[in-house]
Amino acid sequence: xxxxxxxxxxxxxxxxxxxxxxxxxxxxxxxxxxxxxxxxxxxxxxxxxxxxxxxxxxxxxxxxxxxxxxxxxxxxxxxxxxxxxxxxxxxxxxxxxxxxxxxxxxxxxxxxxx
Amino acid sequence: xxxxxxxxxxxxxxxxxxxxxxxxxxxxxxxxxxxxxxxxxxxxxxxxxxxxxxxxxxxxxxxxxxxxxxxxxxxxxxxxxxxxxxxxxxxxxxxxxxxxxxxxxxxxxxxx
Numbered sequence: 001x002x003x004x005x006x007x008x009x010x011x012x013x014x015x016x017x018x019x020x021x022x023x024x025x026x027x028x029x030x031x032x033x034x035x036x037x038x039x040x041x042x043x044x045x046x047x048x049x050x051x052x053x054x055x056x057x058x059x060x061x062x063x064x065x066x067x068x069x070x071x072x073x074x075x076x077x078x079x080x081x082x083x084x085x086x087x088x089x090x091x092x093x094x095x096x097x098x099x100x101x102x103x104x105x106x107x108x109x110x111x112x113x114x
Numbered sequence: 115x116x117x118x119x120x121x122x123x124x125x126x127x128x129x130x131x132x133x134x135x136x137x138x139x140x141x142x143x144x145x146x147x148x149x150x151x152x153x154x155x156x157x158x159x160x161x162x163x164x165x166x167x168x169x170x171x172x173x174x175x176x177x178x179x180x181x182x183x184x185x186x187x188x189x190x191x192x193x194x195x196x197x198x199x200x201x202x203x204x205x206x207x208x209x210x211x212x213x214x215x216x217x218x219x220x221x222x223x224x225x226x
Binding site for chain 2: 035043045100103108
């Protein structure tokens with residue numbers, strides 16, 4: 001079991017550029033979550049999918065953020081255009097489709113927007 | 115919005131001592147989970163306690179849950195330097211589905 005795989009690990013980009021973060025969940029997991037972590041706001045839920053369908057995207061901060069899950073083994077989080085305040089660590093997590101299932105986190109993508 | 119809030123924000127102890135972290139939450143829950151995060155890594159699940167349970171043990175970890183006070187505690191006994199990490203509680207809002215909401219965490223430092 002390779003765990004949840006996120007890429008890239010680090011991303012540095014200039015304001016206004018498009019950023020795409022990628023996630024491969026654990027095989028067999030039906031739920032996928034995107035979180036953002038900052039010192040000020042802690043760990044915030046952005047969006048989550050069940051069986052590839054977005055269930056709750058109320059945490060997505062603005063229309064500049066979008067997420068897709070075209071199949072059970074891949075998800076993307078896109079920021080277009082990026083802004084300095086988007087700088088954070090973005091985590092992807094997956095779990096079985098159960099309210100009591102533990103989340104398995106990737107090691108995150110550290111995004112810096114200058 | 116934050117659901118769980120951990121207390122204290124930071125805790126420094128010596129190896130061998132016990133560490134206690136507390137978590138308070140706001141709404142009714144189905145279960146409460148504790149996670150650990152080492153620097154530069156993702157969160158790792160430690161233990162889950164259901165709303166109808168009051169106490170649970172796993173190795174050196176002991177978790178309690180008081181639903182009347184909407185609070186939980188995580189006790190790490192006989193701490194080790196390797197326990198140095200941030201610890202988060204996470205709850206599900208049983209009105210809103212299965213997504214976990216995390217607190218801001220307690221940073222534990224164990225010195226040898």
